[in-house]
Amino acid sequence: MSVCLSPANTENVSTLETAMQLMIQTFHKYSGDEGDKYTLSRAELKVMLTAELGNYLGNAQDKEAVDKVMGDLDANNDGEVDFTEFVILVGALTVACNDFFLEYNDKGEKK
Amino acid sequence: MSVCLSPANTENVSTLETAMQLMIQTFHKYSGDEGDKYTLSRAELKVMLTAELGNYLGNAQDKEAVDKVMGDLDANNDGEVDFTEFVILVGALTVACNDFFLEYNDKGEKK
Numbered sequence: 001m002s003v004c005l006s007p008a009n010t011e012n013v014s015t016l017e018t019a020m021q022l023m024i025q026t027f028h029k030y031s032g033d034e035g036d037k038y039t040l041s042r043a044e045l046k047v048m049l050t051a052e053l054g055n056y057l058g059n060a061q062d063k064e065a066v067d068k069v070m071g072d073l074d075a076n077n078d079g080e081v082d083f084t085e086f087v088i089l090v091g092a093l094t095v096a097c098n099d100f101f102l103e104y105n106d107k108g109e110k111k
Numbered sequence: 112m113s114v115c116l117s118p119a120n121t122e123n124v125s126t127l128e129t130a131m132q133l134m135i136q137t138f139h140k141y142s143g144d145e146g147d148k149y150t151l152s153r154a155e156l157k158v159m160l161t162a163e164l165g166n167y168l169g170n171a172q173d174k175e176a177v178d179k180v181m182g183d184l185d186a187n188n189d190g191e192v193d194f195t196e197f198v199i200l201v202g203a204l205t206v207a208c209n210d211f212f213l214e215y216n217d218k219g220e221k222k
């Protein structure tokens with residue numbers, strides 16, 4: 001992986017590589033606030049969900065909603081969300097959104 | 112998922128939502144060329160790998176390399192990569208790149 005691009009390298013970066021960089025940057029923007037700087041605590045997860053996915057998960061203010069996402073994501077039950085668990089959340093949401101668009105497009109094509 | 116953002120909506124889109132949109136856009140840019148417009152054929156996969164991940168998978172020109180990625184990704188063995196299989200590839204590469212950066216940073220912090 002010696003060819004992984006650093007955030008400082010913005011030349012010749014493809015659309016997909018940009019998406020990958022944005023996921024990495026987003027996680028570390030929130031994971032460094034408290035405790036282990038490479039994982040999201042419950043408090044950091046709540047801040048991230050509200051700021052980044054407010055449109056998708058409208059009620060992240062709700063403590064129960066945050067607890068549910070944490071429970072679903074925290075596969076190893078250590079009360080922290082690591083980067084792999086974060087990528088699984090983002091991937092699942094992206095697949096759900098893609099399905100939504102396909103369904104919407106299919107309806108649009110029918111006459 | 113009625114709140115999934117359309118590509119036309121560029122206002123109030125968070126960094127993470129941008130990353131999700133870019134993944135969806137990238138897949139459909141290549142999947143529509145031939146056959147099922149919602150999956151990547153072997154030929155479409157090769158074009159996508161070369162254009163979007165050339166820095167990561169340097170030898171995607173190589174037929175064997177494309178066959179290996181297709182074999183690893185095509186979980187249901189239908190010779191096509193669907194969006195979920197694509198997201199798993201992107202997620203795995205992103206986790207590998209994140210690990211690479213953490214290792215690099217840790218080395219930098221040691222004196």
